[in-house]
Amino acid sequence: MTVPVSWYLYLAAALFGIGTVGVLSRRSTITIFLSIELMLNSVNLTIVAFARDIGQTAQNLNAALDGQILVLIVIAVAAAEAAVGLALFIAVFRNRKTIDVNRLNLMRW
Amino acid sequence: MEVAVFLVFAALALASSLVVVLHRNPIYAVMSLVVTFVSIAVLFVLLGAPFLAAIQVLVYTGAILVLFLFVIMLLNVSRDASSGGFDLQKAIAVLAAAGFSLLLATLFWGRYQGVELSPLVESQVALKPLARLLLSKYLLLFEVIGLLLLAAVTAATVLSRRVKGDVA
Numbered sequence: 299m300t301v302p303v304s305w306y307l308y309l310a311a312a313l314f315g316i317g318t319v320g321v322l323s324r325r326s327t328i329t330i331f332l333s334i335e336l337m338l339n340s341v342n343l344t345i346v347a348f349a350r351d352i353g354q355t356a357q358n359l360n361a362a363l364d365g366q367i368l369v370l371i372v373i374a375v376a377a378a379e380a381a382v383g384l385a386l387f388i389a390v391f392r393n394r395k396t397i398d399v400n401r402l403n404l405m406r407w
Numbered sequence: 408m409e410v411a412v413f414l415v416f417a418a419l420a421l422a423s424s425l426v427v428v429l430h431r432n433p434i435y436a437v438m439s440l441v442v443t444f445v446s447i448a449v450l451f452v453l454l455g456a457p458f459l460a461a462i463q464v465l466v467y468t469g470a471i472l473v474l475f476l477f478v479i480m481l482l483n484v485s486r487d488a489s490s491g492g493f494d495l496q497k498a499i500a501v502l503a504a505a506g507f508s509l510l511l512a513t514l515f516w517g518r519y520q521g522v523e524l525s526p527l528v529e530s531q532v533a534l535k536p537l538a539r540l541l542l543s544k545y546l547l548l549f550e551v552i553g554l555l556l557l558a559a560v561t562a563a564t565v566l567s568r569r570v571k572g573d574v575a
Contacts, residue, residue, distance in 0.1 A: 323500035385564075
């Protein structure tokens with residue numbers, strides 16, 4: 299017996315929810331950033347599951363590979379995003395001596 | 408067998424992602440995120456994407472999370488200063504996230520309930536078609552990604568450079 303595609307989708311939905319809790323409730327910028335990476339990865343899992351399903355129903359190998367290439371692009375963009383984001387943290391920490399989101403309230407109305 | 412592997416690694420991914428969100432020490436959070444990402448890589452293999460699984464382990468756990476560890480140790484942010492108790496913001500966050508996840512699960516249930524997958528055949532996991540597609544139909548995208556990574560490296564270098572007049 300193979301695993302139904304819906305199980306992967308439910309797992310991805312649960313991981314996305316856990317990541318959302320992390321983004322909304324934590325105060326440490328690093329943990330918020332880690333939660334965003336978790337959410338990105340759960341979306342990747344969804345895309346691969348969809349690609350597997352489409353490749354099977356359409357009987358078309360390229361349809362499944364299109365999805366895998368999309369995930370490859372997402373991983374590359376995530377790497378770029380992480381590099382720039384962490385450099386921003388270093389720049390902020392150098393100026394303010396903290397990266398606690400509650401104390402970085404210069405632009406708060 | 409496949410179901411057993413799925414269940415083990417799905418449970419591992421869920422448990423370690425909860426540790427990421429709940430643990431107060433960011434080093435432990437990064438380490439359990441490694442476990443989550445490796446579990447997701449195993450699920451990629453089950454879904455017939457072994458190349459993505461390799462890239463996931465190499466790029467995510469090998470590069471991005473090491474970068475996180477490096478920055479955490481560089482900035483010396485040992486502990487999260489947020490209050491340990493259960494305040495209104497956390498309650499709203501949990502409610503919002505649970506609502507959104509349930510909404511997603513309902514959508515998936517309506518469309519994908521009872522959809523069965525046939526076992527993978529060899530042509531579905533071959534690397535050659537993927538490589539061919541990436542360097543023909545998606546060649547422009549491939550080059551743009553290279554440019555994006557170059558821009559990111561430049562931006563990261565400029566941003567983290569020490570400028571004259573900085574105190575630290």
